[in-house]
Amino acid sequence: MxxxxxxxxxxxxxxxxxxxxxxxxxxxxxxxxxxxxGALLQSRSVALPVGxxxxxxxxxxxxxxxxxYPRAILPPPSGVLAxxxxxxxxxxxxxxxxxxxxxxxxxxxxxxxxxxxxIMTWSHYLxxxxxxxxxxxxxxxxxxWAPMFVLxxxxxxxxxxxxxxxxxxxxxxxxxxxxxSNTDDSLLKLCxxxxxxxxQMLVNVRFPYSLPYLFSAxxxxxxxxxxxxxxxxxxxxxxxxxxxxxxxxGRAETDLMLASxxxxxxxxxxxxxxxxxxxxxxxxxxxx
Amino acid sequence: xxxxxxxVSRAEAYVNVDGVRKIYNPGPKQVEALxxxxxxxxxxxxxxxxxxxxxxxxxxxxxxxxxxTLSTGRIDVDGKPMxxxxxxxxxxxxxxxxLPWKTALENVLFPIKILKRPMEEYRExxxxxxxxxxxxxxxxxxxxxxxxxxxxxxxxCRALVYDPALLLMDEPFSALDAITRDEMNQxxxxxxxxxxxxxxxxxxxxxxxxxxxxxxxxxxxxxxRIVADVTIPFPRPRDFSISESQEFNEICAYLRSxxxxxxxxxxxxx
Amino acid sequence: xxxxxxxxTWLSGIGAAIGSTQDRTMLLRKMLLPIGALAFxxxxxxxxxxxxxxxxxxxxxxxxxxxMLEAQxxxxxxxxxxxxxxxxxxxxxxxxxxxxxxxxxxxxxxxxEMLYPNLVLFQLIPxxxxxxxxxxxxxxxxxxxxxxxxxxxxxxxxxASSTGLMGTSPYFVRLCESxxxxxxxxxxxxxxxxALPHIFTGLRIGLTLxxxxxxxxxxxxxxxxxxxxxxxxxxSLETALALAAIVYLLAVGLILFLILxxxxxxxxxxxxxxx
Numbered sequence: 099m100x101x102x103x104x105x106x107x108x109x110x111x112x113x114x115x116x117x118x119x120x121x122x123x124x125x126x127x128x129x130x131x132x133x134x135x136g137a138l139l140q141s142r143s144v145a146l147p148v149g150x151x152x153x154x155x156x157x158x159x160x161x162x163x164x165x166x167y168p169r170a171i172l173p174p175p176s177g178v179l180a181x182x183x184x185x186x187x188x189x190x191x192x193x194x195x196x197x198x199x200x201x202x203x204x205x206x207x208x209x210x211x212x213x214x215x216x217i218m219t220w221s222h223y224l225x226x227x228x229x230x231x232x233x234x235x236x237x238x239x240x241x242x243w244a245p246m247f248v249l250x251x252x253x254x255x256x257x258x259x260x261x262x263x264x265x266x267x268x269x270x271x272x273x274x275x276x277x278x279s280n281t282d283d284s285l286l287k288l289c290x291x292x293x294x295x296x297x298q299m300l301v302n303v304r305f306p307y308s309l310p311y312l313f314s315a316x317x318x319x320x321x322x323x324x325x326x327x328x329x330x331x332x333x334x335x336x337x338x339x340x341x342x343x344x345x346x347x348g349r350a351e352t353d354l355m356l357a358s359x360x361x362x363x364x365x366x367x368x369x370x371x372x373x374x375x376x377x378x379x380x381x382x383x384x385x386x
Numbered sequence: 387x388x389x390x391x392x393x394v395s396r397a398e399a400y401v402n403v404d405g406v407r408k409i410y411n412p413g414p415k416q417v418e419a420l421x422x423x424x425x426x427x428x429x430x431x432x433x434x435x436x437x438x439x440x441x442x443x444x445x446x447x448x449x450x451x452x453x454x455t456l457s458t459g460r461i462d463v464d465g466k467p468m469x470x471x472x473x474x475x476x477x478x479x480x481x482x483x484x485l486p487w488k489t490a491l492e493n494v495l496f497p498i499k500i501l502k503r504p505m506e507e508y509r510e511x512x513x514x515x516x517x518x519x520x521x522x523x524x525x526x527x528x529x530x531x532x533x534x535x536x537x538x539x540x541x542x543c544r545a546l547v548y549d550p551a552l553l554l555m556d557e558p559f560s561a562l563d564a565i566t567r568d569e570m571n572q573x574x575x576x577x578x579x580x581x582x583x584x585x586x587x588x589x590x591x592x593x594x595x596x597x598x599x600x601x602x603x604x605x606x607x608x609x610x611r612i613v614a615d616v617t618i619p620f621p622r623p624r625d626f627s628i629s630e631s632q633e634f635n636e637i638c639a640y641l642r643s644x645x646x647x648x649x650x651x652x653x654x655x656x
Numbered sequence: 657x658x659x660x661x662x663x664x665t666w667l668s669g670i671g672a673a674i675g676s677t678q679d680r681t682m683l684l685r686k687m688l689l690p691i692g693a694l695a696f697x698x699x700x701x702x703x704x705x706x707x708x709x710x711x712x713x714x715x716x717x718x719x720x721x722x723x724m725l726e727a728q729x730x731x732x733x734x735x736x737x738x739x740x741x742x743x744x745x746x747x748x749x750x751x752x753x754x755x756x757x758x759x760x761x762x763x764x765x766x767x768x769e770m771l772y773p774n775l776v777l778f779q780l781i782p783x784x785x786x787x788x789x790x791x792x793x794x795x796x797x798x799x800x801x802x803x804x805x806x807x808x809x810x811x812x813x814x815x816a817s818s819t820g821l822m823g824t825s826p827y828f829v830r831l832c833e834s835x836x837x838x839x840x841x842x843x844x845x846x847x848x849x850x851a852l853p854h855i856f857t858g859l860r861i862g863l864t865l866x867x868x869x870x871x872x873x874x875x876x877x878x879x880x881x882x883x884x885x886x887x888x889x890x891x892s893l894e895t896a897l898a899l900a901a902i903v904y905l906l907a908v909g910l911i912l913f914l915i916l917x918x919x920x921x922x923x924x925x926x927x928x929x930x931x
Contacts, residue, residue, distance in 0.1 A: 147773035226686055227693035238906050239868045245890035246898055250714055284483040291451050291477045294500045306487055325784045329872055340785060347788035355789055362782045384486045385528030
């Protein structure tokens with residue numbers, strides 16, 4: 099018995115000593131970052147997907163190199179990166195055309211969409227008349243209208259901007275109208291009991307309430323705006339990263355194609371991230 | 387206890403509900419929510435509307451607030467018929483309905499903003515009200531940082547800040563747990579002592595109605611009518627000790643019997 | 657019928673957005689006003705054409721469009737059919753692979769941890785931009801468009817279906833495990849029925865994207881199909897024909913969505929979770 103307790107006590111003592119030992123021999127603050135990374139890597143939920151992705155990329159690289167697969171059909175990741183560096187001027191020149199039009203279309207769509215949603219909330223009749231039609235209009239894929247925009251607005255920037263706006267305005271209208279209309283009924287009753295005017299209810303209650311709706315629609319909208327610009331560039335063949343992809347395809351420069359797609363990814367990610375930041379700000383404002 | 391149905395004369399009634407009916411979907415499939423409701427509330431009186439769920443008590447309250455239309459009859463508040471909403475009526479719901487993006491203080495001052503009165507004049511009042519209900523340290527907290535009971539306290543302050551003459555409350559404490567509910571009853575009582583408004587309080591809790599009110603009106607099941615008008619004899623200020631008394635429990639038993647009378651009548655009629 | 661209501665959840669979603677009806681007059685208003693708005697737009701269109709606000713190239717009279725629909729139906733129908741079947745096939749591929757992948761991810765922890773975050777991340781790739789790549793790989797024929805449509809529609813289907821399958825109430829799952837059911841039984845008998853609403857939400861998005869894929873594919877490959885007609889008509893300034901083609905696309909879309917709705921209805925009946 100005594101030996102058992104002694105053993106346990108000894109074990110505790112040893113454990114305690116080990117703790118202090120590791121504390122005193124802990125590395126300097128610089129390598130604490132390494133330990134955090136180490137801890138992350140040890141976490142399965144990060145290591146596995148990252149590992150899998152890296153594994154696929156390495157496998158891709160290896161296979162292409164080993165089988166000597168024609169680069170025109172599937173370049174290795176290293177080839178894509180090389181092309182990225184080699185063609186950086188070309189890519190940089192065309193980023194403003196794509197990103198600018200996408201952003202511009204998105205902003206116009208947001209402002210106009212919110213305005214239309216406000217008008218429809220103001221008038222029951224307008225909403226009942228037009229909202230079902232707008233929702234029904236969603237059945238036709240907007241991209242089908244792309245050639246029409248070329249017919250209507252030409253092949254220059256205005257055409258692509260118009261199309262980007264057109265394609266991204268509908269989620270905003272639909273979501274914002276839903277948000278403005280679905281505001282908490284008790285809250286509106288309270289306002290009416292205080293003899294609040296329609297305008298007061300709109301500005302003070304409905305609008306702030308629908309901000310989460312707006313931001314979730316904005317995520318969809320910015321994505322759609324990018325899609326609209328790219329399709330527009332495919333059709334108008336003037337400038338922008340979509341145009342670069344088309345040219346590269348024509349010259350069978352697949353590595354340039356993939357490099358352009360990579361750049362588009364980054365742009366899309368950046369835009370999405372901005373909207374996400376906005377969403378987080380709204381959530382904080384709501385005290386969540 | 388005394389039961390009577392119109393000891394309040396028309397002249398002394400602050401709120402006068404006369405022959406009010408409410409019918410939804412007029413026509414062959416109509417639903418009669420309220421049938422021939424008569425009741426009167428004196429100025430400064432706290433009256434409870436007690437009844438089972440679906441009896442129309444909330445509908446009646448909304449009509450007094452000017453938020454629901456009447457099918458027949460009339461409602462007068464302060465001598466003038468109700469035709470739409472008025473600035474001097476305070477409202478509380480089961481849900482505190484606070485604006486989530488505003489702090490407690492801003493929420494209390496929200497009616498001032500809507501009524502376009504000068505904020506500075508009412509800031510002091512708002513802070514005093516919140517301190518009185520025990521939220522003096524929570525002025526700048528948002529509703530998500532407050533508990534359910536605390537939010538209802540903010541709602542009470544909001545209903546009182548602009549000094550309305552009539553306070554209408556629709557089951558404000560139903561969603562709270564029993565302990566918090568008792569606390570809130572006491573808070574309401576204390577505020578009542580201070581501000582002495584006319585009050586109409588909807589509830590389905592018998593004990594709550596007896597504790598809080600000067601009179602309790604029992605409503606029947608749908609279609610709703612007033613079937614009993616019981617005066618509560620306890621003097622004010624009240625505290626929780628009265629709920630232990632025999633008289634209190636006798637009144638509760640009486641009210642309960644009135645309600646179950648209605649329920650069996652309703653079941654037989656159905 | 658509860659299952660009917662379930663299968664029409666998205667329709668009722670639209671219905672909810674449109675608003676609930678209390679009186680008969682409200683119902684009339686909700687039905688007549690949208691139709692009235694359409695009539696108003698039509699009248700406005702006719703007026704704009706008459707008043708010659710826009711050149712007829714930009715805005716042809718509605719009668720022209722209707723005329724095209726009739727006169728060119730012989731020309732248009734084969735294109736419409738082709739687009740229809742390509743959309744259907746592309747969507748089917750995406751659906752089978754998508755739901756299959758979702759099932760794999762649900763059943764195998766390893767697959768889930770390796771694949772799922774990557775699949776979610778893959779949604780960030782602007783797959784639309786890869787259209788020329790598919791043309792490079794598969795040529796300008798149907799295979800290219802099918803592969804493209806499949807790729808576009810795949811990811812939302814996988815993500816939505818996985819969410820649904822993995823999101824089954826853990827109580828149910830534990831109950832089955834305690835009855836010694838294995839993973840596959842749990843998958844098919846419990847997870848799948850409960851996940852149907854999520855799966856069908858994903859399928860609707862997938863169908864939309866598959867249609868987009870086929871149309872954009874037709875823009876680029878320009879051989880046949882509605883996309884080809886729109887593109888060709890626009891560049892030849894045959895606006896009425898282009899608009900007529902869009903009407904055909906609307907019809908194709910409606911039919912495809914109706915088929916999906918039917919599917920949803922049938923599956924909900926079989927696997928009714930509320931009755």
